[in-house]
Amino acid sequence: MRPDLADSYGQHRLPRYTSYPTAPHFSASVCESDYQTWLKSLDAQQSASIYVHVPFCRKMCWYCGCHTSVTKRQEPIAIYAAGLRTEAYLVAETVGRRQPISHIHFGGGTPTIMTPETFADLVGSLRHSFAVLPDAEIAVEIDPRTLSEPMAEALGFCGVNRASLGIQSFDPVVQHGINRLQSFGQTATSVDRLRRAGVGRINFDLLYGLPLQTVASCLDTVAKCLELHPDRLSAFGYAHIPSFKKHQRKIDASSLADSVTRHLQAETIAGALVDAGYVRVGVDHFALPNDNLALARQEGRLRRNFQGYTDDCADVLIGLGASAIGRMQQGFAANAVSTKDYLARISQDRLAIAKGYLLTDDDRFHAEIIERIMCDFAVDLSEISRRYGRDPRLAVVDHSRLGSLIADGVVAIDDGRLTVARGAEFLARCVASVFDAHLLRSGATHSQAV
Known part of the structure; x- marks a missing residue:
């Protein structure tokens, strides 16, 4: 513990460095024709990764910093999924062949907000447009409050082999403060459903620095997580930027911890996980010693991408969906942020890129x-x-x-x-x-x- 350093440097506002340069430096000077050229130049022998963004949730969590919106209906989700299938086809047509794929990550929002049939159709389209490798990692972010048994079965049927479950905190006081009520029972049921469906690799996502969060509640959350034996955990610091995400204004800033207390919460979580046998990976990830992420750290193969730390060695990331960002050898390609703008581009058989960055x-x-x-x-x-x-x-x-x-x-x-x-x-x-x-x-x- 170095509380003196946390006090000196903790208030500095800095990027998370999941990319470099970071997204604020992207511009419209990189356009569709550039992206087309980049896709056509992909090496047929080198595998790529895919990120699929699904920007819908059933309820808005006040801490959320993601590009997402709330919907109670399935129709807009089905329309959006059709757009994703079309975009996958357009990208593959531009590449000119079925590019080998080693990783697929579904993020959001809540990807499992789709019906099982819609999700299966989407995965089928990805497998049709791209050559998904037999040992590819297919990961999905999940809200345990809404995961049904049929959806869990669909994930297993589609070859999903890793699931990241959002937990944040099991403290009811904190949950009320962030508008996310989620019981331990709901989470345990989701984990059981996933494992029975064949989704064997389980990640948990935690947050520290949340309103009214304490060191004791952090420890209690970790203890409950350990009962479910996840393969990996992440513990991110809550980023309070209400000027960027207006719903964060519902969080009382006076209930947030200072940098020294945030550091204490983070190190308490880390200490508890290390004591339980997890390996600390980078700043905020933890994994069992035999997990691929821990092995990548040990062997010097650890990488950093938009999802955080990864063992994914692919140098190319294809972004699909509204606000998705791809990385090519030449630079970054960012899709239109709003669902409306994204679907408008796709409906015209255009790639959805709205801006990007040409690397020097x-x-x-x-x-x-x-x-x-x-x-x-x-x-x-x-x-x-x-x-x-x-x-x-x-x-x-x-x-x-x-x-x-x-x-x-x-x-x-x-x-x-x-x-x-x-x-x-x-x-x-x-x-x-x-x-x-x-x-x-x-x-x-x-x-x-x-």
Whole structure:
């Protein structure tokens, strides 16, 4: 525990570095013709990943920072799913063949808000448009409050082999404060249904820093989670940005913890999970020792993408759906955010891209440094600089912040290798920001560093 560091750096607003450059730097200068060129240039021998965004929920959770909306009807969901099937076809037609796929991730929103039949049709379309590999990981984000037994069976039938269940907190006081009432029984029933259906890999998603949350309630939530034996857990800090998500205004800001208390909650969760036998992966993920994520960390293969930490080694991510972001070798492609705009593009047989970013060699240079800091808490600046033909001294963008981090014992640099100090890993985002060439000229609002 380093509460002094949490107090010094915790209030800084910084990106989560799930991409570099981050989404606020995307622009409409990258257009459909660019994306078409990128898709046509994909290597037929290299597998890609797919992210599918489903922007619908039955009820709005006040903490939510995702692109989603509330609907009680199935009709708009069915129309949207038809758009996803069309987009998959359009992308495959542009590629010119069935690109091999090693990972598919359904996010949201609540992907399982679809009927079992609609979901099965969508997965069938993906398998028709792309060559989904036999050992591909197919993951789905799930709201345990709405998962029915027929839907769980459909997931198993469609080959889903990993499920991420949103939990956040089991404390009823906290649940009332975020408008998400979810009992332990509902969660346990969902886990049982998934495992009986053959969805054997289970992830739990937790949050700390929520309104009225305490260290004791964090510990109680972890204890309940352990009863269900998940393979992985994530523990993210709640990002309170009501200017970006208006429904967050329903949360009383005075009920939120300061950075020191947030740090204590995070480290309490981490300590309990490590004591229970989980391996700490990066800043906020935990996995059983035999889980692929833990093995990737151990073997130096850990990566960072829009879902957080991953063992997915594919360099290409195809984004499908409203607000989905894809990553090609050349840069990022972001779809139209609103469902209306997305479907309008698809209905015209157009790719749904609305903006993007063309990567430069300088971006790739800084991106690799930042990813290694976020994944390994260390980076060989000399080695990466040599490969890019750069002077290692030019890697640093914010010399003032680096100086402070060194003086405070957060990092050390020896013979061109930067290492984050033991106990200061929670400040990885602060360390990574030292190498962010875009941050100082960005007007974007980010989440707290701790």
